[in-house]
Amino acid sequence: MSQVTVSGSRGLLQAEPLIFEMAGSSRTGVDLPEPKGTANRLGGLKRKAALDLPGLTEPEAMRHYVRLSQRNYAIDLGLFPLGSCTMKHNPRLNEKAARMEGLGDIHPLQPTSTVQGALALMEELSHWLMELTGMPAVALSPKAGAHGELCGMLAIRAALIARGEGETRKRVLAPISSHGTNPATAAACGFTVDEIDAMPDGRVDLNSLKAKLGPDVAGLMLTNPNTCGLFERDVKEIADLVHAAGGYFYCDGANYNAIVGRVRPGDLGVDAMHINLHKTFSTPHGGGGPGAGPVVFSEALAPFAPLPRIVERDGVLAFEEHEFGQATGRLCAFQGQMGMYIRALAYMMSHGSDGLRQVAEDAVLNANYLLARLKPYMSAPFGDGPCMHEALFDDSFLEGTGVETSDIAKALIDEGYHPMTMYFPLVVHGAMLIEPTETESKAELDRFANALIAIAERAKAGDAAAFKAAPRLAPSRRLDDTRAARQPKLRWKPDTIDPARVAAE
Amino acid sequence: MSQVTVSGSRGLLQAEPLIFEMAGSSRTGVDLPEPKGTANRLGGLKRKAALDLPGLTEPEAMRHYVRLSQRNYAIDLGLFPLGSCTMKHNPRLNEKAARMEGLGDIHPLQPTSTVQGALALMEELSHWLMELTGMPAVALSPKAGAHGELCGMLAIRAALIARGEGETRKRVLAPISSHGTNPATAAACGFTVDEIDAMPDGRVDLNSLKAKLGPDVAGLMLTNPNTCGLFERDVKEIADLVHAAGGYFYCDGANYNAIVGRVRPGDLGVDAMHINLHKTFSTPHGGGGPGAGPVVFSEALAPFAPLPRIVERDGVLAFEEHEFGQATGRLCAFQGQMGMYIRALAYMMSHGSDGLRQVAEDAVLNANYLLARLKPYMSAPFGDGPCMHEALFDDSFLEGTGVETSDIAKALIDEGYHPMTMYFPLVVHGAMLIEPTETESKAELDRFANALIAIAERAKAGDAAAFKAAPRLAPSRRLDDTRAARQPKLRWKPDTIDPARVAAE
Amino acid sequence: MRYLPLTPDDRRAMLGVIGAKSIDDLYIDVPKAAQRAGLVDLPRAQGEAEVERAMRGYAKRNLSPANAPFFIGAGAYRHHIPASVDHLIQRSEFLTAYTPYQPEIAQGTLQSIFEFQTQVAILTGMEVANASMYDGSTACAEAALMAARVTKRNKVILSGGLHPHYAETTKTMAGANGVVLVDSPPAIDGEAEVLKLLDGDTAAVIVQSPNVFGTITELSKIAEAVHAQGALLIAVFTEAISLGLIEPPGAMGADIVVGEGQSIGVALSFGGPYVGLFATREKFMRQMPGRLAGETVDADGKRGFVLTLSTREQHIRRAKATSNICTNSGLCAQAFTMHMTLLGRKGLERLALLNHERACDLADALGAISGVEVLTPRFFNEFAVRTPKKADAVVEALAKRGVLGGVAYSRLKAGAMDDVLLVCATETNTDEDIAAFAVALKEVCS
Amino acid sequence: MRYLPLTPDDRRAMLGVIGAKSIDDLYIDVPKAAQRAGLVDLPRAQGEAEVERAMRGYAKRNLSPANAPFFIGAGAYRHHIPASVDHLIQRSEFLTAYTPYQPEIAQGTLQSIFEFQTQVAILTGMEVANASMYDGSTACAEAALMAARVTKRNKVILSGGLHPHYAETTKTMAGANGVVLVDSPPAIDGEAEVLKLLDGDTAAVIVQSPNVFGTITELSKIAEAVHAQGALLIAVFTEAISLGLIEPPGAMGADIVVGEGQSIGVALSFGGPYVGLFATREKFMRQMPGRLAGETVDADGKRGFVLTLSTREQHIRRAKATSNICTNSGLCAQAFTMHMTLLGRKGLERLALLNHERACDLADALGAISGVEVLTPRFFNEFAVRTPKKADAVVEALAKRGVLGGVAYSRLKAGAMDDVLLVCATETNTDEDIAAFAVALKEVCS
């Protein structure tokens, strides 16, 4: 960007310092009544330590955050093709519902007689999830996908313990392509993780699986459709093998969007699967969260679902909060992400059984359309057959250009797009995983494909320098990750980089 | 801006065509139940004409408007120093209140027994306006300032007719500095407008006034504080002169923000004054409206306030909608801008009598601070004394630089600011009228002053070409007004400029 | 105070820079006598929670249509507003922007207005439309004034089906400017009656379809007769959604079409703010009131939009302006165009059809009540019924039963037709609502 | 369907480009048997108005705190949320953004997180904080796991004042990973009791202040004893606003401070989503779970922020990660930092004081009831009272009278102290609320 400005702002893009650089602690954006001056009952534990929290008046605070917000990309601005993240449209109806009086403002510990509507809503959501997945039980409380994985793996652990195999079955199998949360979760449950190989076609190698199965195997964690965007053809056989070996089949349901309403995990031999409501059922990602990760269970694992449970006694709904048969304990305080349950149910009811199936089919159609349009210009390792909801590319088409996957990403930023998922999954080199979702129009897909094709052609034409200089049209130029990690500055301190620098630019 | 993109977007700034270029009429963003197929009762008047309205699905529509919105400047982005427009902070509390069930969703013709709260709210707003202005009556229904002027001038007309002078008093006096709506309104009421001169100090020339007063004068329209941002010192004497001559004093209250809570128009001899709730009382401007222009009246004009009126009969509030003494007729259907009444009252209650006075004093302090900081670098025709809520500059400091007022404005845009009001009022050459309002912090004022001073210095250093090229950092370069007026294109037609052009750039 | 950023220290420092001892020094031009020493006699500042509580207090004293069977129309209509529309108009960049006088940083508003103008022109079947008026009634008054300018005549005839509030507003606003308004007597199906008053001095006749009684009228014949006299035909509507189903005035010879746009995207809000729609023929473009957005290009040759033809407006033309309007109804127009973009042809046609079917159901339900007679021959979503008792008493009795069952015509026009009740049904009414209304009306009428 | 942009024509054209005859061709990898011919047995698509009506139906079956005297706390608190905060978090750019993995187009989120981390560190009196955890209870479990990593020991002691849900969550999450959790018996004023269980194998002790009974505890002595054994002190809080008035754990020797941030900017929402706060000493930085935003510069040398130290996280370290957390509570953290920015020191101190004063008023009002005894010696805005009847029965009886009067401790921990009622007062309670509660409780207890 050329022309220097005095203010540091550039047209509509406003320069904005940190709140700690703008405000002293003498201002506030809230007006509160005068305290009465009652003698305190703090037993001498009144705060002595300094509390140097900056305060802004409301107009200043509004500007601070509106200005910051304009430095973000968002679904509402354009295509957000992050593979395995399912960045789809977030309807505002769902935001409205989550804020209704009687839903958004009720306390988790109100007497259940005063929150029958809330429990009924949770029951309805459970009904939809069980019907859609064809599974007999569901636990709503997990707060995100990884928490759902924990919920599922803890149920497997409990089931093994109940079988008296808690100590003997400690090994969990997972493909190399699995998401980082899978091994991390298995480890968090005290399991060791053993990786199984993939076949050239991007799917689980049955022989590798067979070879690794044994009496010490607790189970398999498999994402299906998998993280290469492919459906595991042999999933039934895989499930049978795992079961035959005495293990359980945990399915990572992050990619459920590809099959919702058309294929039921319950028909595939799955024992437990989490569903990211913030993916398939469109609750907003909010810049990193919150999400919700309900887990559906097979008959075998249902008894080991966590607390609390909802029970009905002559027409009245209530929580079982302390013990319930073989239930595993609490995963969190209260009963989970009600705000997300409301949004997800509103989304489901809006689509209905017909719309949800269309969701899956359009998501898959959109991904295959991009695959077809991009294949000739990029390299799609598994591009011979159709993909599911996302299309995987590797960096072989960049061979010798000096341009890397990350450079393609930054070039896309200048073209007005959020990049695809990069360097994941690990099974291919320089992975680029593109998931358009069903809420993109054909026009938007074509616009994106044209931009990406032009970028690929430029890369091959060899203009590496320009790529390294990207992004040039974004609010920031390329940021130095190494410096951030080498000299970590995780909070503002008076001696932080001089705000002048911000304006300097 | 350098680098060309394929998509037409530039980083976060998304290229966006017209809806007519994006969508056919085959899509929709609403789902509605199936019609039953009842035989229609339209008497054969079913639509035959084509209805080629484009439709977008919700995700597409969200993006269209979010993308467009990011091409706008707004108070929530920065200082908005439009003189005489009072662009102040718009609290979100007021938006929330205006949307409450029971306020935002009630019908104007509900039986008054079912809307007692709404009538009570209107009465409370009236009470605040009368107390603040020291005037005995108020009409809420005018829909904006100009509509309020009409309301006030119609009352004057009615009063004159009642006095039997309707035919003889046809001349209305107004200073050259008056806002365009003043003469336009007077003309709309069948009056002729006669301009009175200003003194070198920017105020009404009493001699010119005296000279123009006479038995054919209906009244005077005067803005106070006036449009030069100055208080009319002789306002009492002016009022007395007009009254002595048998005329009425209409005060344009657009600049009421400078004196609210500190000076009461009722103490200045005013007969009628409109109050722009969207200025002094912060109802949002919304990119051009809606506003609200309640009018306060003196005893002399109170009887001629328009319909409807609110009356109380043993504790129950009701509307008088058809006739009420000498009331002038309806100014609009129903009872005016309820949505704005709610916002304005919430704003008043938040500030209270203490806060409102502080509003005026801070608004005046901020304006004088900018005047003091800018005076040395620009030319302030009336800068010897203090100003009220806004500071007026002329273009004499640009003498011979080849840079004009409009160029200064465009240069400010590159610095991240909305320009001040330009070329108004007409009493000075190349006017620049700066109104910061009270909701700006000192830091924001300094940042603005520094940018404007730098621009003024650059102009004097003589770099006219660069100024003519501004803005260069805004979403659009300078737009061709002449072309727009010479070959008016007021609507999209299939043959409109090729959308490719948009991407071309 | 949470909205005021200046601290006492700031104020001191700033007075120093100004060279003033106190704030009073800045008010020296104000006569001492006129300056109040103390505070005006009103409550002190309150926190957000306190003010919110007070506002809820007012709201609780009103009966929300959300909590009662609701059948009121007559110029304002209850329709569902998509959550996305209400969200979008609250975006800072739309809500807190000023009139787009600086087009380089206002393309968001300007492109939206250009799209709005086009949608309104298409909907009404006209060639051009402006950027909005305050509401339908003031748009009607402005149309009368414009017709007088165009024809250089000053007689304007008002049909007996014109909404009485529109007639009164037109008399107040246009009357004061020398236009003579002539009434045709109230008639449920008498728009054509205006022709009886038509003559060579007539600037325009104003008819409404669907009219205040809900009656739809074929305008071509009226247009011919009017044009034969060198006058203009002004067509008014209050229910914009009707144009999704019925023939638009533009296709039947209207010269100016004005109406209320509230039905599409704008909340009822007890009567305002609403949005006036104003459309006409290209040849009258320069006689239009209000703002206009037009297409142009920027210094790079890139398409953009600006406010144009401002020589019609008060800030340029002052006393000779086509109107005194300045602030219009921008954000409501923004909501209208957003909702219309979501609807599109498909959505609007479906929505209009549902409204009509609900009204047919309502007509059947009410018509079946003995003593109640449906009076409107052809209607869209509202119609008039004759009640055995005074209509205003019927409305009150219904309200006591928790039913908001229409408006007495006599509330709109004093004295006239006091046994006529105006009712309306929209897509928001359920079968249960209609049944509840019928039951209550039956009780009330027997 | 309104959220699906593809038209039948689009689908046909796209299948053509792909070279597929039908959508079924794209599902060839899915076993035929597993593909459903028809639709699952659930309702069909519904319009926005219908879904909204259904949601209102659920809402109407709940008693909103807005419509009842409300005194429930115990881990979630009712506070006023400024309208500006709820508006800002709904802005598209915050609401519909993903985790800021592309920092050049995510500075809005990243700078906010950096400001959030700093505010949390200042509030708790610690050196560093992370970008948020799911909620306070899971943050507590993560703290136990982190302490075990740091000390390479596996015994963690839980105080009798720790919120029972936190204790259970910690047992479920940390227990499965080899950490041995040892309970100290429930005690209203017994945080120091943990020392009885302290030994050389102890990784950490977890204490809470204000604890679940509302008791505030001085931690310095406990910290000394714990450190003397080479263990870590983990301090928990559930009411973030208390830190505006009481001494922060960081100033009393805590090594890890975790808590619930819901009180600042986040709606009650029946228990979630909330936001877990996690702060510690700089030296333990690399052992923290969750995301961290850090400062750096861009290619122009301009300051910017990125997610950093990711080698701790699952997507890099997989089985060896410090936690399996991925999605956190970003938007709630965004709301927290926005509300905190509005409060500032001045606002937070005032707000905390008002909460404490309301609680003192409540204690006086309830304490005056015969048979009711206030049990908590030192408190902030909540405390425990002994009731003459079983507390759960008292709660139900109060609900029947339309009063939401606290939580029975026995609901949180089965069987224990079944005559103990936990009550809470905040700035949202009026004098009338308190009086109404006292009257109802008196009736119920006599």
Ligand SMILES: Cc1ncc(COP(=O)(O)O)c(C=O)c1O
């Ligand atoms: C395949 C896969 N598994 C698990 C997860 C973790 O889910 P969450 O982020 O909701 O914890 C993700 C999310 O990115 C994922 O893509």
Ligand SMILES: Cc1ncc(COP(=O)(O)O)c(C=O)c1O
């Ligand atoms: C001095 C003055 N008078 C009158 C008006 C007209 O008010 P409105 O735009 O609300 O009709 C304005 C608004 O710009 C103004 O500044």
